[in-house]
Amino acid sequence: MFMKNVGVGAADFVVLQTADRDAGCYEAGMDNACTRSVPYLDESNATSPNYTDYFALVKQYRDGIGRPALLWQTPLGAPSGSPGGTPNHYRDNHVHYFLTHPSELVAAGGVGVVFSAGWSTQTTIKTDNGQFKTLSTAYLAKPAQLP
Numbered sequence: 001m002f003m004k005n006v007g008v009g010a011a012d013f014v015v016l017q018t019a020d021r022d023a024g025c026y027e028a029g030m031d032n033a034c035t036r037s038v039p040y041l042d043e044s045n046a047t048s049p050n051y052t053d054y055f056a057l058v059k060q061y062r063d064g065i066g067r068p069a070l071l072w073q074t075p076l077g078a079p080s081g082s083p084g085g086t087p088n089h090y091r092d093n094h095v096h097y098f099l100t101h102p103s104e105l106v107a108a109g110g111v112g113v114v115f116s117a118g119w120s121t122q123t124t125i126k127t128d129n130g131q132f133k134t135l136s137t138a139y140l141a142k143p144a145q146l147p
Contacts, residue, residue: 011067012067013067013068013069013070013111014061014062014065014067014068014069014070015069015070015071015072016058016061016069016070016071016072017071017072017073018071018072018073018074018075018094018113019038019073019074019075019092019094019118020073020075020118020119021033021034021038021075021090021118021119021122022075022076022077022085022090022091022092022122022123023038023039023040023041023075023077023090023091023092023093024040024077024080024083024084024085024090024091024092025077025085025090025119025121025122026038027040027083027084027085027090027091028083028084028085028086028090029084030084030086030087031087031119031121033119033120033121033122034119040083040091040092040093041053041054041093041094041097043079043093043096043097051097051101051104055104055105055107055108055110056108058071058105058108058109058110059107059108059109061109062108062109062110063109068109068110068111069108069109069110069111070110070111070112070113070114071098071105071110071112071113071114072113072114072116073114073116073118074094074095074098074113074114074115074116075090075092075094075095075115075117075118075122075123076092076094076095076115076116076117076122076123076124076125076128076131076132077089077090077091077092077093077094077095077122077123077128078091078092078093078095078096078123078128078129078131079091079092079093079096085123087121088121088122088123088124088127089123089127090122090123092123094115095115095128095131095132095135096131096135098113099135099136099138099139100135100139102139102143102144103144105144106144106145106146106147111146115132
């Protein structure tokens, strides 16, 4: 209600920050830029926190404000079964999940994702072992239909 009262409903879209750091940076605890906890989300959606929970939150904003959501500052880390990582190579699975499950993002009210490293020691498209290029190329060959 507060967001509507301050006029957000008159905007074209609402911007929601995904996370400004790779989850692995927090897990490794080696980087002064990673001082708060950002969880590694469960891609199987069997345990919490997971992407079903995350998209429910996005949908709550979308439905409450009445505007589509643009997700920004989404980390570029690559999935890994091992927590942590090293500077410029931390684990995270947002790129993998968002680009392989775009219909879930759209169903929640999302219309786009901005991927970026939130700090100089985070994973980038130059240090992700080709993950972003591979997954975005596959996505662009068959993009999600927006409402």
